Amino acid sequence: MIPITKPCVGEEEARAAAEAVLSGWLSQGQRVQAFEHAVAGYVGAKHAVATSNCTTALHLALLAAGVGAGDEVICPSFSFIATANAVVHAGATPVFVDIDRRTYNIDPGLIEAAITPRTKAIIPVDQIGLAADIPAVAAIARKHGLRVVEDAAPSLGATAGEGRVGAMSDFTCFSFHPRKSITSGEGGMITTNDDRAAEYLRCVRSHGASSSDLARHTSGTTDIEEYRELGYNYRMTDIQGAVGTVQMGRLEGILEARGTLARRYDALFAGDPRLETPFVPEGYRHTYQSYCVRLNGQDRAAIMASLAAKGIASRRGVMAIHLEPWYRERWPDVSLPETEAATANTLLLPLYAGMTEAEQDEVADALRAALA
Ligand SMILES: Cc1ncc(COP(=O)(O)O)c(C=O)c1O
Known part of the structure; x- marks a missing residue:
């Protein structure tokens, strides 16, 4: 797994x-x-x-x-x-x-x-x-x-x-x-x-x-x-x-490792029109809690199921709080188009210090296969 x-x-x-x-x-x-x-x-x-x-x-x-x-x-x-x-x-x-x-x-x-x-x-x-x-x-x-x-x-x-x-x-x-x-x-x-x-x-x-x-x-x-x-x-x-x-004492090493893995994911997915890789503004340092991709016109639930069947964990990008029942019941009229699109279409992939290149290739191959 x-x-x-x-x-x-x-x-x-x-x-x-x-x-x-x-x-x-x-x-x-x-x-x-x-x-x-x-x-x-x-x-x-x-x-x-x-x-x-x-x-x-x-x-x-x-x-x-x-x-x-x-x-x-x-x-x-x-x-x-x-x-x-x-x-x-x-x-x-x-x-x-x-x-x-x-x-x-x-x-x-x-x-x-x-x-x-x-x-x-x-x-x-x-x-x-x-x-x-x-x-x-x-x-x-x-x-x-x-x-x-x-x-x-x-x-x-x-x-x-x-x-x-x-x-x-x-x-x-x-x-x-x-x-x-x-x-x-x-x-x-x-x-x-x-x-x-x-x-x-x-x-x-x-x-x-x-x-x-x-x-x-x-x-x-x-x-x-x-x-x-x-x-x-x-x-x-x-x-x-x-x-x-x-x-x-480990933080800088962990962040370096995460950054290296993220850039490797970027390269593995470069040019694939079916997804968008994370955007990092010039001069910013991202800590990559996970690697977040945006799926263009893809069935996220089917992709997550396909990854899970190969022993690869994934998560939806991030929730839209206003759509969760406790909030929706109290503030039903909130409408946030970008938030709603992002919560529906983003997917988090595994990323952690110590992840091997072989594991990363497995994730990328499985995602590409699921997208195809
Ligand atoms: C953006 C954000 N805010 C707050 C929290 C809450 O952190 P904690 O679990 O330490 O209370 C989290 C945890 O995942 C988070 O991602």
């Missing part, structure tokens, strides 16, 4: 996890702090705040951005459902904006028409690992006094020209689910340059406590913490922190 992805983890991660367990400090301790420092340093942000996953990271970032009941947040529908769920959990309404046909990311040219007096924030999503046009989104946000909460779940290591994902938006949220380039099993991280917001995020991820267990333990203080904010338990464990820190 050729899986859709394979996490790149081994003995070193297993040892780090075991050391965390044996240390006797298992949650939100120094290993989580080390992971935070590694991510902040890598993306070039002042702060990184670890959370239990990217969905909770998005929720907290929206709260830190001042989003609450009655507000609207602009986001793409062509995303994983967590993007919009986080908006709803914050008490706000997601306002879906269509995507650019080539990048599959929010079309900045359509954002201003969706802004109302209730709009508080914009969530550009770096879909499948390609950074959205953050400079264009940020310029619109500045003009209208909005905050940008970037959903960078799959895009740690991505760049947009000179800009590195994690250092361009008010808040950037990453995922460390096993589908992503690097993993801590589950896990999330928010990066920001805003000192006050970082302090707020650290407080509300841990029940709203005014000081952390680690700070009290290391300072030896007998002060009693206060709860001035309504908080959550969105903490990361030190087992995750330990695994994530080891994974950070």
Whole structure:
């Protein structure tokens, strides 16, 4: 079986996890702090705040951005459902904006028409690992006094020209689910340059406590913490922190390997009119959570079945959130032509560091046979 992805983890991660367990400090301790420092340093942000996953990271970032009941947040529908769920959990309404046909990311040219007096924030999503046009989104946000909460779940290591994902938006949220380039099993991280917001995020991820267990333990203080904010338990464990820190050391190698495989897929499919290969704007670095092809006038279900019969996993490109029942029942009139076309016609192929050329040839041959 050729899986859709394979996490790149081994003995070193297993040892780090075991050391965390044996240390006797298992949650939100120094290993989580080390992971935070590694991510902040890598993306070039002042702060990184670890959370239990990217969905909770998005929720907290929206709260830190001042989003609450009655507000609207602009986001793409062509995303994983967590993007919009986080908006709803914050008490706000997601306002879906269509995507650019080539990048599959929010079309900045359509954002201003969706802004109302209730709009508080914009969530550009770096879909499948390609950074959205953050400079264009940020310029619109500045003009209208909005905050940008970037959903960078799959895009740690991505760049947009000179800009590195994690250092361009008010808040950037990453995922460390096993589908992503690097993993801590589950896990999330928010990066920001805003000192006050970082302090707020650290407080509300841990029940709203005014000081952390680690700070009290290391300072030896007998002060009693206060709860001035309504908080959550969105903490990361030190087992995750330990695994994530080891994974950070592998990140560049993993991204290099993914990029090489993607360019090889590009070459294998070059010139085939039955499909379109991923578009990467000049100067951008894609992290390729998967290799996404667009099928021109092909029966995707039949192609996926044909690949599965040969032991090759594939997935639909990305969902259209507004077409999922929970959203459709509440907002039935949303119409997004590019999103709807993309969700119907895109297909994700296996791609992971460690995938062999023989495996890749098997995928390409099977896809070409299914297309024929
Ligand atoms: C674009 C996007 N946003 C948010 C998430 C949620 O991440 P997590 O599973 O870490 O909560 C994902 C996960 O696949 C995602 O792809």
